[in-house]
Amino acid sequence: MxxxxxxxxxxxxxxxxxxxxxxxxxxxxxxxxxxxxxxxxxxxxxxxxxxxxxxxxxxxxxxxxxxxxxxxxxxxGKGYGPIIVAKQNLDVDKLRASKIAIPGKMTSAFLLLELMIGKFDYIEMKFSDIPDAVASGKADAGLVIHEGQITYDQKNLMKLFDIGTWWRDSTGGLPVxxxxxxxxxxxxxxxxxxxxxxxxxxxxxxxxxxxxxxxxxxxxxxxxxxxxxxxxxxxxxxxxxxxxxxxxxxxxxxxxxxxxxxxxxxxxxxxxx
Known part of the structure; x- marks a missing residue:
């Protein structure tokens, strides 16, 4: 068939x-x-x-x-997963109050971030556009998936949080x-x-x-x-x-x-x- x-x-x-x-x-x-x-x-x-x-x-x-x-x-992910990037350091409270670029409301990354920090303000866009949006100031932070998890520093961005690490620690080591x-x-x-x-x-x-x-x-x-x-x-x-x-x-x-x-x-x- x-x-x-x-x-x-x-x-x-x-x-x-x-x-x-x-x-x-x-x-x-x-x-x-x-x-x-x-x-x-x-x-x-x-x-x-x-x-x-x-x-x-x-x-x-x-x-x-x-x-x-x-x-x-x-x-x-085995101890790693989507990451949060920004141009400057933000703690969880500041992150929650920021506008975060996300790759879609049905992505697992979005749900995981909600579980991690609670409800937050966001703007949806294509996942590959997120690093540039953060670098340009269109968004305060970005929820990054795929190879952007490896290449974000090419945009002079810093990693704030690794959701995979949070998930591992919260679940006793389950894969993400x-x-x-x-x-x-x-x-x-x-x-x-x-x-x-x-x-x-x-x-x-x-x-x-x-x-x-x-x-x-x-x-x-x-x-x-x-x-x-x-x-x-x-x-x-x-x-x-x-x-x-x-x-x-x-x-x-x-x-x-x-x-x-x-x-x-x-x-x-x-x-x-």
């Missing part, structure tokens, strides 16, 4: 899908049509149930209907749940599990051939040096990506339990394959 897959123009996603989309890993059950959109666009498309399989922010799952989270393909992949419940759980295994094989294939997969990922590198992309991919493609396991599932459930308790997300039925 043909299925439509949405993934982001990010090197870690491309690395995961390398085996599948290059045809090096095949399945007797699925043929793939893929679309590439930034994560907040995919979050919004998933609300309309436009894609069979799609990458989404973990946060977005609180608002989705008729999707199941796959066990493979998650982006989990940032991105997941979901599949439509219309396919039924057996088909979902078959695709999950197919995707897992693609991730394992790429991890066994990192140079090949990295070269493929560079087309989504946004002009960054290969060394930067390599470092970013290694941050977010790890053993929890192959299968979230007990700790990954516990991290997702903890994220939503904390969010529900604080009133930041609604109560909902969480489905994990």
């Amino acid at each position: 043909e299925i439509t897959i949405g993934h982001t123009p990010d090197a870690d996603d491309a690395f995961m899908f390398y085996g599948m989309l290059s045809g090096k890993v095949t399945s007797p059950h699925f043929t793939i049509k893929h679309v590439v959109e930034d994560i907040e666009t995919l979050n919004k498309r998933s609300l309309k149930h436009e894609l069979d399989v799609t990458a989404v922010s973990a946060h977005a799952c609180a608002y989705l209907k008729d999707y199941t989270i796959l066990r493979s393909g998650g982006s989990f 749940p940032l991105g997941v992949n979901v599949m439509s419940n219309h396919f039924g759980i057996e088909t979902i599990k078959k695709f999950d295994e197919f995707f897992r094989e693609s991730i394992v294939y790429g991890m066994a051939r990192p140079n090949e997969a990295l070269d493929y990922s560079m087309q989504y590198g946004r002009g960054q040096a290969k060394e930067t992309i390599d470092r970013f991919v290694r941050m977010y493609v790890n053993d929890v990506t192959i299968d979230m396991g007990v700790l990954g599932e516990q991290a997702i459930r903890s994220l939503f339990q904390m969010g529900i308790e604080k009133g930041f997300v609604p109560e909902f039925d969480l489905r994990i394959a």
Whole structure:
């Protein structure tokens, strides 16, 4: 059967899908049509149930209907995660009173920052525009994701807080749940599990051939040096990506339990394959 897959123009996603989309890993059950959109666009498309399989922010799952989270393909930070940057030092109280540039209200980074500091003033923009917005003074601080977590100092910005460190210390060492992949419940759980295994094989294939997969990922590198992309991919493609396991599932459930308790997300039925 043909299925439509949405993934982001990010090197870690491309690395995961390398085996599948290059045809090096095949399945007797699925043929793939893929679309590439930034994560907040995919979050919004998933609300309309436009894609069979799609990458989404973990946060977005609180608002989705008729999707199941796959066990493979998650982006989990192990002691690190989105960061807050600014031109000058700000404590938590000053940060809360500042205008913070965010990459979207459905991103996991946004929910994590709410959990960390409470409600705050923000301005939404494309994630890649955030460092420039902070450097120019359009925003007082920025919530930075993707390779911007590595390159922010090129804009003469300083890191104020690492949300991943806060999360690790707050949860007893759980990985930071940032991105997941979901599949439509219309396919039924057996088909979902078959695709999950197919995707897992693609991730394992790429991890066994990192140079090949990295070269493929560079087309989504946004002009960054290969060394930067390599470092970013290694941050977010790890053993929890192959299968979230007990700790990954516990991290997702903890994220939503904390969010529900604080009133930041609604109560909902969480489905994990």
